[in-house]
Amino acid sequence: MPFPLFDKPGRFLRGNLHTHSTRSDGALAPEEVSRRYRAMGYDFYALTDHFMAKYGFPITDTRGHRxxxxxxxxxxxxxxxxxxxxxIWHILAVGLPSDFAPTGPEESGPDLARRAAAAGAFVAIAHPEWYGLTLDDAETLDAAHAIEIYNHTCHVHNARGSGASLLDALLSNDRRILAIATDDAHFSDAVYDNTDAFGAWVMVKAEENEPEAILAALKAGDFYASEGPDFHAIRRDGDALVVRTSAVDRVILLxxxxxxxxVSGRAMTEARLPLAGFEGGWLRLVAIDAAGRRAWSNAAWL
Incomplete structure (x- = not known):
């Protein structure tokens, strides 16, 4: 099956992987950021403040917020x-050890990403459209597990929140890379008008709502990304892909x-998409609801 995620054991957990606090340039204390994500019904989230000398290279211990x-x-x-x-490079690293060493003065972005991955982190290319990350530069981040296909803050405030074009270019260069959607929330009234949170997430399938299980599922690609719609099942049926979703108006196979x-139609919950022409390459799905919100599958290969 090209999309084995839906046949695996476990349940879907909603989480945000990119968030900031007063430990760097966010407006809220870590405890309040955690409280808000919990109050909004999230199963998990990661506090990912800027790991820079001017902020003291913070890796905030949020275990007490669980x-x-x-x-x-x-x-x-x-x-x-x-x-x-x-x-400068912007690299998301989730699952870092608390003693992860500060960035070295001569350390490159790709080297830093490799060090984070070697330390056990799930590594992602952050908001590529926002700061004009080129394909050549992205190719050097060989330790990255994923790319942000959507960054909510960059979309809301700069209209540069997409990573889809770069994702497709990497896939077409035979890079088996995953796609995440994140908030990149800062919660600043003055700068962000409090509109940069709770706009995008990942739905991770894991058997336990525990950090180790979530990280393993992320690295395995056992998730999809969304800003609203849900995927319920994706299966191959002969020469077509059958996709079950929450109510959406369009399902696109790319x-x-x-x-x-x-396939388009009001409040669809199932779509059948022909696979002719997709053999031998990658494919991914996008579901779009009546409000224009999207969900993105990870890529699969036929």
Whole structure:
């Protein structure tokens, strides 16, 4: 099956993997950030403050914020060196050890990402459209498990929240990379108008709501990303893909170059998409609801 996620044991857990607090440039204390995600019904989240010298290289211990039905992952947004266009690297790392060493003065972004992955972290390319990450630069981040296909803060405040084009380019270069959607929340009234939170998440399938199980599922690709709709099942039926969802108005099957087919209809909960033309390459799904909110599957290969 090209999408084995839905046949695996466990249940879906909703979580946000990119969040900031007063430990760096966020407006709220870590305890309040945790409280808000828990109050909003999230199963887990990661506090990922900027891992920079000016903030004291923070890796915030949020273990004390955990409780029944809610857990936290330890992480940071890492920075190092310069990309080809002069911007510093932005690399999301979730599942870092608390003693992860500060960035070295000569450490490059790719080297820092490799060190984070070697330390056990789930590593992702953060908001590529926002700061103009090129395909050539992205290719050097060989330790990254995923790319942000959608960053809510960058979408709301800069109209540069997508990573879809870069994702497709990497997939077409035979890079088996995953796709996450995140908030990148800062909670600042003055800068962000409190609209940068609770806008996008991952739905991770795991047998336990525990950090180790969630991290293992993330690395295995046992999740989809969303800003609203849900995928309930994806299965192959002969020469077609059958997709079951929450109520949506469109389901799109995408592949390399211009390959794409879609099915449209009000409040659909099942769509059948032909696979002709997708053999031998990658494919991924996008579901869009009546409000324009999307859900994204990880890529699969036929």
């Amino acid at each position: 409780g029944e039905g809610f857990t936290t992952l330890i992480g940071a947004e890492l920075h190092a060196g310069r990309m080809s266009r002069g911007e 592949g390399p170059s211009a390959r794409a087919v879609h």
